Structures are given as C-alpha cells and as structure tokens.
Amino acid sequence: MKKIFALIAVAALVAFAAPAFAANPFADVPMNHWAYDAVAQLAASGIVVGYPDGAYKGGQPATRYELAAVVARALAKVDMEKASKQDLEMLKKLVVEFKSELDALGVKVDKLDARVAVLEERIGGWKFGGNFRFTAKWADDSNYWGVDDDTNWTVDRFRWNITKYVDDNVTLNVRLQGGGGKSLDVDRAYATIKFPWDITAQVGRFPLDWEGDFYAGDFAGYMMNDAYVTDYDPLTTAVWFEKPFSMGKFEMFVAHEEGGESFSPELNWGTIFNWVHGVDDPEVVWEYVPDNYIYGARLAFDFNENFHVAANYVKYDFANEWEAADVYFDFEDDLLVHEFYGGDIDFSTLWGDLIVNFNENIAFKGQYFVQDLNDGWLDEDYTDDSPSAWKAILQVSQDALKFTDLWIEYAQLDQGFVFANADPYAWALSGSLFLDGSRVSADTTVLNVVAKQKWNDQWWTYVRYADFDVDAVDADYYNWTASVRYNYTPNLWFELGYDKLGGDAITAEGDDMVWFRTTVNF
Amino acid sequence: MRKTWIPGFAILLTLFASLAWASSYDSVLNRWSKTKDFADRGDSLSITATYYSAEFIEATVQKEADKNLWTADELDRYKYQFLKTLNLEDSIPVRLSFDNRGPALHMAPFGKQVWLWIGGKRYEPKDYDPRLNFRVQDKIEGMVYFPRFDEKTGRDLLKGAKTVKLEVSGSISMTMKAKTAEFVWDVANDNPEALFAGKAGARLEMDRLIKRLEKLNGEKKDLEGKLEQVKAEIEKIQARMAELQKQ
Numbered sequence: 001m002k003k004i005f006a007l008i009a010v011a012a013l014v015a016f017a018a019p020a021f022a023a024n025p026f027a028d029v030p031m032n033h034w035a036y037d038a039v040a041q042l043a044a045s046g047i048v049v050g051y052p053d054g055a056y057k058g059g060q061p062a063t064r065y066e067l068a069a070v071v072a073r074a075l076a077k078v079d080m081e082k083a084s085k086q087d088l089e090m091l092k093k094l095v096v097e098f099k100s101e102l103d104a105l106g107v108k109v110d111k112l113d114a115r116v117a118v119l120e121e122r123i124g125g126w127k128f129g130g131n132f133r134f135t136a137k138w139a140d141d142s143n144y145w146g147v148d149d150d151t152n153w154t155v156d157r158f159r160w161n162i163t164k165y166v167d168d169n170v171t172l173n174v175r176l177q178g179g180g181g182k183s184l185d186v187d188r189a190y191a192t193i194k195f196p197w198d199i200t201a202q203v204g205r206f207p208l209d210w211e212g213d214f215y216a217g218d219f220a221g222y223m224m225n226d227a228y229v230t231d232y233d234p235l236t237t238a239v240w241f242e243k244p245f246s247m248g249k250f251e252m253f254v255a256h257e258e259g260g261e262s263f264s265p266e267l268n269w270g271t272i273f274n275w276v277h278g279v280d281d282p283e284v285v286w287e288y289v290p291d292n293y294i295y296g297a298r299l300a301f302d303f304n305e306n307f308h309v310a311a312n313y314v315k316y317d318f319a320n321e322w323e324a325a326d327v328y329f330d331f332e333d334d335l336l337v338h339e340f341y342g343g344d345i346d347f348s349t350l351w352g353d354l355i356v357n358f359n360e361n362i363a364f365k366g367q368y369f370v371q372d373l374n375d376g377w378l379d380e381d382y383t384d385d386s387p388s389a390w391k392a393i394l395q396v397s398q399d400a401l402k403f404t405d406l407w408i409e410y411a412q413l414d415q416g417f418v419f420a421n422a423d424p425y426a427w428a429l430s431g432s433l434f435l436d437g438s439r440v441s442a443d444t445t446v447l448n449v450v451a452k453q454k455w456n457d458q459w460w461t462y463v464r465y466a467d468f469d470v471d472a473v474d475a476d477y478y479n480w481t482a483s484v485r486y487n488y489t490p491n492l493w494f495e496l497g498y499d500k501l502g503g504d505a506i507t508a509e510g511d512d513m514v515w516f517r518t519t520v521n522f
Numbered sequence: 523m524r525k526t527w528i529p530g531f532a533i534l535l536t537l538f539a540s541l542a543w544a545s546s547y548d549s550v551l552n553r554w555s556k557t558k559d560f561a562d563r564g565d566s567l568s569i570t571a572t573y574y575s576a577e578f579i580e581a582t583v584q585k586e587a588d589k590n591l592w593t594a595d596e597l598d599r600y601k602y603q604f605l606k607t608l609n610l611e612d613s614i615p616v617r618l619s620f621d622n623r624g625p626a627l628h629m630a631p632f633g634k635q636v637w638l639w640i641g642g643k644r645y646e647p648k649d650y651d652p653r654l655n656f657r658v659q660d661k662i663e664g665m666v667y668f669p670r671f672d673e674k675t676g677r678d679l680l681k682g683a684k685t686v687k688l689e690v691s692g693s694i695s696m697t698m699k700a701k702t703a704e705f706v707w708d709v710a711n712d713n714p715e716a717l718f719a720g721k722a723g724a725r726l727e728m729d730r731l732i733k734r735l736e737k738l739n740g741e742k743k744d745l746e747g748k749l750e751q752v753k754a755e756i757e758k759i760q761a762r763m764a765e766l767q768k769q
Contacts (some may be wrong), residue, residue: 093653096652096653097651097653099652127626127628127657128626129625129626129627129628129657129696130625131564131565131624131625133564157564159625161625161696163628163693163696165628165630165631168634171693173693173696173700175696188696190700192693192700198644202700206700207562207699207700208699208700209699209701212560212699212701217561219561219566219623220561220563220564220565220566220623220624224561224563231699233562233563233699242702244639244644244689244702245642246639246640246641246642246643246685246687247639247685247687247706302685302687302704302706304684304685304706304708305556305685305706305707305708306708359549359553360549360552360553360555360556361552397557399552487623489660490622490623490659490660490661491659491660493623519564521565521623521624521625521626521659522625522626522659
C-alpha cells in the first residue's frame with residue numbers, strides 16, 4: 001500500500017515539475033526549437049535535473065552556457081544510469097548543438113571529435129542513399145490494374161542513389177534503379193555545373209519537371225496524376241541551362257532522342273506460323289519513329305510572395321516523317337499485305353502558369369495549354385490542329401482546416417490534345433480510358449479531389465475521388481482511392497489501400513483492388 | 523459534371539467556415555514560415571523555411587509571454603536573449619527544417635547549397651548549423667545566417683529591399699528532381715530596427731557598446747605599447763647620437 005502512495009507522490013511530483021520546466025524559457029533556445037523539447041524530454045525522463053545550482057528558476061531565462069552546463073551534467077549522469085538509446089541520441093544532438101559552449105567549459109565529450117572528423121570526411125566524398133519497395137496487389141482476374149491471376153506480389157523497386165560533390169562548381173548524381181526481377185539500370189546520370197553569373201547547367205540523363213506545383217499525389221507520389229507536358233524522368237541525353245535572377249528565372253534545354261523501328265505486337269515465329277497456317281489473322285503494326293530533338297524554354301517570375309506567373313514552351317522536332325504500316329496476311333490472294341501511312345508529327349506546346357496565394361494556407365493555381373500539331377496528327381477523326389487544355393486548382397493546407405489538406409482540381413481537355421511524355425491520369429487505371437494512344441479521344445473534363453491528413457507522425461491517410469466526363473457514348477468513369485499509411489520509423493512504412501472504379505466505361509468485373517506496400521529508405 | 527460538384531461545394535463551404543480557427547499569433551507565425559513539398563514516385567521531402575522578420579520575432583516573444591504569463595521584465599529578458607541568439611545586428615537569420623521520407627539527404631557542404639537573393643544579388647550564408655552537414659534520414663532543422671551588410675560598402679542589404687528569395691539547391695536530394703526550392707517573402711514593410719527599441723534593445727546596445735569599448739581599449743593598449751616602443755627607440759637613438767657627438 002505504501003508503494004502505491006509513493007508512486008502517486010512521484011507521479012504528482014512529475015506532473016508539477018514537468019510543467020515548471022516546460023515553462024522555463026531557455027531564452028537562447030526558443031520554444032519552437034528542437035533543443036527546447038529535447039531538454040524538456042530529458043528532464044521528464046530524469047536525466048536533466050535543472051540548472052547548475054540544482055533549482056528550477058521559473059520564468060527566468062538561461063544562457064546557452066547555462067544550458068550547456070545542464071547538458072554536461074546530463075552527460076555525466078548518463079554513464080551512471082545507462083539511459084535509453086533514444087535519450088542518448090538526443091543527448092548526442094544536444095552535444096553537437098552546444099559544442100562550442102561545452103568546449104569553452106572544458107567538457108570532454110567522447111566520440112565528439114570523431115563525429116566531427118566523419119563530418120569533414122563526408123564533405124566531398126561519395127554519398128549513398130536509396131530505397132526498397134515491396135508491393136502486393138489483389139484484384140479480380142479480369143481487371144483494369146494489370147494484376148494477373150487475382151494476385152500480384154513484387155519487389156517493384158530498388159533505388160540506389162550515388163552523389164559526388166566534386167568541388168564547389170561540380171556535383172555528379174547517379175541513380176541505379178531496378179525492380180520486378182530486372183537488373184539495376186542507370187536511370188539517371190548527370191552532372192550539375194555552376195558557371196559565372198549564377199548560371200547553372202546540367203548535362204546527361206536528368207529529370208526535368210516544370211509543372212510540379214500543378215499536380216496532386218499521395219504523400220509519396222506513388223499514385224499521382226502527372227504533368228501534361230514535362231516531368232521527364234529522365235530527359236535522355238540532354239543539356240539544360242538556368243539563369244536565375246532576383247524574382248524569377250529563365251530556363252532552357254535541348255534533348256535528343258534516338259528513333260527506330262518496332263513491331264507491335266512483337267513480330268515472332270509464332271505470328272508467322274499463324275499467318276502461314278491460317279490459324280488466325282493477327283494484325284501487326286510496324287512503326288518507324290525518326291530521331292528527334294526536344295527544345296524547351298521557360299520564363300518564370302514572382303511579382304511578390306503571393307503572385308507567380310510563368311510562360312513555357314516545348315517543341316518536338318523530328319528528323320523525318322513518322323511511318324507506320326498495318327501488316328496482315330491476305331488468305332484469298334496468299335499475300336502479306338502492308339498498308340502504309342504516316343506524316344509529319346512535329347508539334348509544340350505553349351502554356352502559361354499562374355499561382356495566387358490568398359494567404360499562407362490557401363492557393364489558387366491555373367494552367368492554360370495550346371498545341372500546334374502538324375499534319376501527321378490529323379485524320380478524319382482528329383481535325384483540330386491547335387487543341388487546348390486548361391486546369392484550375394484550389395489547394396488548402398492542413399494548417400488551415402486543422403484536419404486535412406485539400407486539393408480540388410478541375411480540368412478540360414480538347415479532343416486531339418497530345419500527352420507526349422506521360423499519361424497524366426494513369427494512376428486511376430493502367431492507362432486512361434479517354435486516351436487514344438497519346439491523344440485525347442474526345443473532349444473530356446476531369447474533377448480530381450484529394451484529401452490528405454497527417455494525424456500524427458505515425459498515421460497518415462488520404463482519400464481521392466476522380467471523375468472523368470468524356471464526350472462519347474458510355475465513356476465516363478470514376479475512381480475512388482482510400483489509403484492508410486503507418487510510419488513504423490521515419491525510414492520504414494506500411495501502406496494499405498483500396499481502389500474502386502465505376503461508371504459507364506467500366507464493364508469488366510474486376511473494378512476494385514486492394515494493395516499493400518512496404519517501403520524502406522536508407 | 524453532374525452530381526459530383528455537390529460534395530465539392532460542401533467541402534469548400536466547410537473549408538472556408540473553418541478558417542476562422544487560426545489564432546492571431548499563429549497567422550503571423552505561419553505567414554513567415556513557408557513549406558515546399560517534393561514527391562518522386564515513392565519518395566517525399568518537405569522543406570520549411572522561416573524568415574525571422576521583426577513581425578515574426580515580436581509574435582514569437584508575445585506568444586511565449588502570453589503562454590507563460592510573464593511580467594514585462596521577464597518578457598524583456600527573454601526578448602534580449604532571443605535577439606542575441608539570432609545575431610540580428612549583423613545577420614539575416616532563417617530557420618530551415620527538412621522532413622525527409624525518402625533516400626538519405628546529403629547536404630554537405632551546406633553553405634554551398636543555399637542562397638538568399640536580395641535586390642538582384644545572391645548571397646551565400648556566413649554561418650549555419652553544422653548539423654545540416656550530416657546525413658539525414660528523417661527530420662532535421664537548423665539556423666542559417668546570411669550577411670546583413672555589404673562586405674565592401676557596409677550598406678544594409680535589406681534597406682529598400684521589397685522582397686527576399688531563399689533558394690535551396692536541388693542537388694541535396696534526388697527527390698527534388700533537380701529542381702531548386704524557392705521561398706519568397708515580402709519584406710518591404712518589415713522594420714528590424716523597431717526590435718531594438720525598449721529595454722531589450724537597450725541591453726543589446728549596451729552589449730555592443732561594451733564589446734566596442736573592449737575592442738577600443740585593446741587597440742588603445744596596443745597603441746600605447748607601440749608608443750612606448752617608439753619612445754624607447756627615440757631615447758636610444760638620442761643617447762647614441764649624444765655619444766657620437768662626444769667622440
């Protein structure tokens with residue numbers, strides 16, 4: 001019974017002592033500084049006991065030297081009481097924070113010098129990082145998600161990033177990426193070079209995204225809608241220059257892509273066997289895509305902290321005309337038939353960006369795109385040589401609503417608008433149903449609403465609803481997504497999600513999917 | 523868009539109705555803290571930059587005072603220590619926080635990865651928290667100090683500046699897809715001089731004067747020492763000349 005009273009007494013002491021300490025303003029270390037919380041936490045666990053004279057001093061401020069002395073006392077005490085690993089980590093951070101004061105006080109800290117040496121060694125050295133991802137999916141066999149035989153388990157990504165800070169003017173970045181049983185490929189490899197007059201250049205295989213502010217994703221960008229034109233990852237064999245100025249920047253790039261011939265589906269002995277023996281009549285498309293250059297330029301300007309505009313231009317310039325042929329076997333005449341077609345497929349996109357921040361938590365964003373398509377893109381179904389697209393977005397941060405982030409996007413796409421780089425709404429399916437190849441098949445409007453919430457450091461959730469209203473018969477569809485993520489540590493998390501498709505265009509049974517992901521960063 | 527707009531508008535209405543929650547201090551503090559989010563198909567990084575404007579510092583101090591029910595003297599002491607830490611007399615302080623949920627960040631040497639644009643010129647930090655050079659796999663934050671005065675002319679860089687822009691290099695993480703993080707603040711109405719009014723300001727000025735006095739006394743001592751040396755040299759020469767005249 002006495003034990004219980006003793007415990008109550010200790011609990012009461014802790015209850016009163018902790019707020020007294022918490023109210024203690026280490027004036028050199030503001031309340032919103034990590035060191036304040038760290039010391040308070042150490043105090044709560046009994047490692048830090050107060051000022052050097054042993055007394056809490058209410059609201060009286062302390063100097064950094066006084067606080068360093070507290071840390072020094074804690075260091076001495078830790079050895080005796082063997083604190084937890086978490087407390088030791090915290091102390092280590094505090095030691096680094098107050099290193100100069102501790103040095104001045106003559107406090108010797110084991111391993112501190114070694115830590116600093118490691119730090120110095122890392123400057124200029126090779127640096128490594130990366131991640132690993134395991135994904136399991138379950139869906140009906142007949143489905144829209146690329147899940148075969150109901151279930152698909154795969155280590156779908158392994159990334160290994162390598163960075164070398166060569167000198168003050170040159171940094172080298174390489175990303176090796178593999179997954180799904182494939183070997184590691186050089187995904188990115190580029191050098192960043194600083195020139196005089198604040199000019200920066202990149203050369204190699206590098207990512208380029210001028211529309212990062214205009215598309216939403218989940219917390220980690222797994223299932224994101226994407227840019228309409230850029231977000232090249234990577235832009236192959238390219239050179240990029242940037243010249244920033246006080247309130248804006250000018251950027252330009254030139255990339256070169258190698259063309260080539262291909263058959264779709266792949267032409268093989270099986271196809272030929274079927275042709276010769278008349279088993280079926282498979283049609284094969286032969287395609288020749290010529291080499292091409294991609295040119296891009298961008299001018300961005302901030303009038304002030306609340307008003308941002310940018311003008312962007314990207315042109316695809318092919319060396320020759322694109323050629324294609326439908327290949328099939330004519331059994332009546334015993335002939336292999338080739339029906340050729342093709343044309344000039346050069347095209348360009350000009351677009352403008354606008355961001356208006358109503359305050360620190362609410363922003364309006366808008367984009368307007370117009371394209372100039374050459375003859376190769378036009379036929380009896382696609383007659384518009386200058387299709388346009390636009391989107392308007394209202395974005396609200398979790399700080400404003402106190403319970404969730406909100407992204408509300410409305411977009412309109414003209415028939416014939418070309419997505420040359422990526423299908424921007426591919427997350428909802430393996431490929432958007434309103435696309436014909438890379439072209440919008442009919443006028444389409446998109447409503448995309450994403451609500452993301454960080455409940456605390458461990459639990460995050462998001463819900464998304466996307467509606468595709470396509471100006472064609474039985475072509476509308478929608479997608480619901482809900483996900484729960486648990487951050488077991490900052491470098492390991494689990495995510496469980498559910499996707500549901502619906503609408504006139506969804507005819508197969510497999511219209512829903514459950515997925516589970518594990519991600520580890522290093 | 524059929525019925526899908528109805529829940530959309532309902533959400534919007536809820537949203538604007540709930541915006542009234544923010545307290546006055548929080549809205550000031552939030553105004554000077556800006557966050558940029560980066561995502562790269564599985565990796566994410568949030569960078570938050572806080573500019574220590576006079577308005578931000580006053581709001582921080584007042585919030586602490588209200589929270590702890592401080593007297594005017596206690597508030598002045600806190601403000602004094604706070605301002606002293608920020609080195610406002612010769613620096614422009616910015617706090618940077620990184621929340622990394624992707625491959626490790628490598629930001630060393632951090633002093634070459636951030637810049638502050640003021641009036642058409644780009645400035646590197648004069649000092650920063652050395653922990654920002656460490657490999658980062660979760661969260662880290664640290665202070666970065668940019669010069670407040672032009673090295674050559676001594677001119678106050680913020681005088682007449684309408685906006686400042688902080689840039690963080692896209693080289694620190696592949697999650698940023700080689701894109702620079704930019705943070706813009708309008709500082710035309712900011713008045714750091716006002717912070718130095720009152721008791722806290724007087725104490726800081728006294729500190730500066732004490733330092734200056736110490737420095738001048740040191741110089742005086744040096745000069746007096748040199749004067750003594752010169753006097754001794756003169757006396758030595760005069761004595762030698764007298765000897766020579768006698769010969």
